[in-house]
Amino acid sequence: MKGILRTEPGLSAAVALLLAAGLCMATAGADGAEMFRYETDNYDVETDVSPAFARLLGEHMETIYKEYSARFKEYGRVTEQFNVAVFRTEEGYLKEVPRQVRGSTGVFVSSKKLLAAHCQGRTVEEVLRTLYHEGFHQFMYLVVSKRCPIWLNEGIAEYFSEATWNGQGFTTGQVPTLRVHVVQQALRDGSYIRLHELFRLTPEQWLLNVRTDARRASLHYSQSWSIVHFLIHAEGGRYADMLDSFLRGISDGKDQEEAFVASFGADLASFENTWGQYVMALRPSPKFRCRDNMEAVMLLADLLGRDGLEFDSVNDLRREVLVRRRYRWEITRPTGEKTNSDDREEVAGLFRCPFDRSNGRLSYLLVKRLDTGAPMLICDHHPGVIIKAYYERSSPRRKVAVEEQVRETVDQSLAQAIAAAASRMEP
Numbered sequence: 001m002k003g004i005l006r007t008e009p010g011l012s013a014a015v016a017l018l019l020a021a022g023l024c025m026a027t028a029g030a031d032g033a034e035m036f037r038y039e040t041d042n043y044d045v046e047t048d049v050s051p052a053f054a055r056l057l058g059e060h061m062e063t064i065y066k067e068y069s070a071r072f073k074e075y076g077r078v079t080e081q082f083n084v085a086v087f088r089t090e091e092g093y094l095k096e097v098p099r100q101v102r103g104s105t106g107v108f109v110s111s112k113k114l115l116a117a118h119c120q121g122r123t124v125e126e127v128l129r130t131l132y133h134e135g136f137h138q139f140m141y142l143v144v145s146k147r148c149p150i151w152l153n154e155g156i157a158e159y160f161s162e163a164t165w166n167g168q169g170f171t172t173g174q175v176p177t178l179r180v181h182v183v184q185q186a187l188r189d190g191s192y193i194r195l196h197e198l199f200r201l202t203p204e205q206w207l208l209n210v211r212t213d214a215r216r217a218s219l220h221y222s223q224s225w226s227i228v229h230f231l232i233h234a235e236g237g238r239y240a241d242m243l244d245s246f247l248r249g250i251s252d253g254k255d256q257e258e259a260f261v262a263s264f265g266a267d268l269a270s271f272e273n274t275w276g277q278y279v280m281a282l283r284p285s286p287k288f289r290c291r292d293n294m295e296a297v298m299l300l301a302d303l304l305g306r307d308g309l310e311f312d313s314v315n316d317l318r319r320e321v322l323v324r325r326r327y328r329w330e331i332t333r334p335t336g337e338k339t340n341s342d343d344r345e346e347v348a349g350l351f352r353c354p355f356d357r358s359n360g361r362l363s364y365l366l367v368k369r370l371d372t373g374a375p376m377l378i379c380d381h382h383p384g385v386i387i388k389a390y391y392e393r394s395s396p397r398r399k400v401a402v403e404e405q406v407r408e409t410v411d412q413s414l415a416q417a418i419a420a421a422a423s424r425m426e427p
């Protein structure tokens with residue numbers, strides 16, 4: 001369950017058990033003791049990673065805050081800055097957070113009003129997503145209500161954790177392939193959590209459920225995410241006002257059930273049915289189609305590379321699978337679906353990013369990392385980020401990691417390698 005498996009060891013602690021890849025510790029200070037600080041209107045950020053990282057965190061938190069507050073306009077005013085601390089190592093993190101959240105990668109500590117996370121073994125993208133998630137718990141607790149039901153608090157936090165940086169702000173409402181797949185599967189086989197049960201879960205029950213069963217854990221988060229997605233986006237936002245009124249009721253002290261009925265009506269069966277239909281019709285967002293394509297191209301390069309082929313460019317690989325067609329092959333996609341050498345249209349589609357506006361056949365660039373010489377696939381067609389796909393070093397069977405990197409953090413050598421690969425590409 002790559003990317004969506006979480007357990008919550010504390011009321012608002014999220015643990016993302018994620019891929020270990022390019023870590024965010026590269027620019028750490030020599031002894032790790034020095035803290036770099038960056039202040040914005042609403043956040044006071046501290047980190048021992050680097051001054052540039054402190055600024056990145058501060059700017060992202062300030063911008064995601066605008067997304068939180070645009071959705072919850074009419075709540076209390078913020079009178080003090082939110083505190084954020086991001087540590088290079090888990091050890092540094094554990095000194096700041098309560099013992100119970102040991103094993104987590106990020107947490108909102110309500111008693112200290114502190115949002116904390118660590119970078120050890122995690123990509124920058126993973127750290128940022130943890131902060132968008134935990135940052136929402138902080139916002140909910142300090143600005144909206146301390147009584148938000150756990151499913152809704154987690155569902156909205158997950159919704160914001162999927163926000164995509166677009167260079168100026170965030171694009172929200174993304175539909176990740178695996179997340180929607182998990183909920184669709186559960187709806188198909190009937191293993192989804194009935195809404196009358198989900199809505200009544202206490203934080204303690206939630207915690208127990210997600211700790212005891214990884215599959216259930218991922219379903220708890222993804223199903224709650226899908227209900228929030230439904231409430232915000234279904235039928236042109238028809239239910240968004242009901243969500244507002246529900247939260248307003250909660251923050252005014254109404255009991256959950258009473259607030260729910262007042263906002264959504266008493267017919268939960270019909271609500272469940274409408275939500276289920278909405279989820280079954282959801283499709284992954286274009287960004288995720290790109291990420292899935294990149295993973296598939298890397299799997300294909302590895303598969304055919306093992307048969308004695310070497311690819312110097314994505315174009316060679318494309319020519320092999322679409323023109324020369326000397327091999328029969330099959331790859332497994334993130335959802336378990338298969339793609340094979342006979343699906344020519346689908347195979348041709350693997351080489352195209354939905355964001356690529358050109359008429360070319362190829363959207364992706366193959367670059368070699370300067371330090372290791374390892375191949376890396378790049379998509380340079382998204383505003384605000386580049387997308388990278390590479391083989392994970394740790395896995396014996398080559399596993400592909402796909403990672404978004406904020407454009408302004410791309411270092412010069414990678415930028416040069418991308419430019420060189422682009423200039424080599426055939427028109």
Ligand SMILES: [Zn+2]
Pocket residue numbers: 008012013014133134137153154157
């Ligand atoms: Zn959470």
Ligand SMILES: [Zn+2]
Pocket residue numbers: 290291353354355363379380381382387
């Ligand atoms: Zn792309």
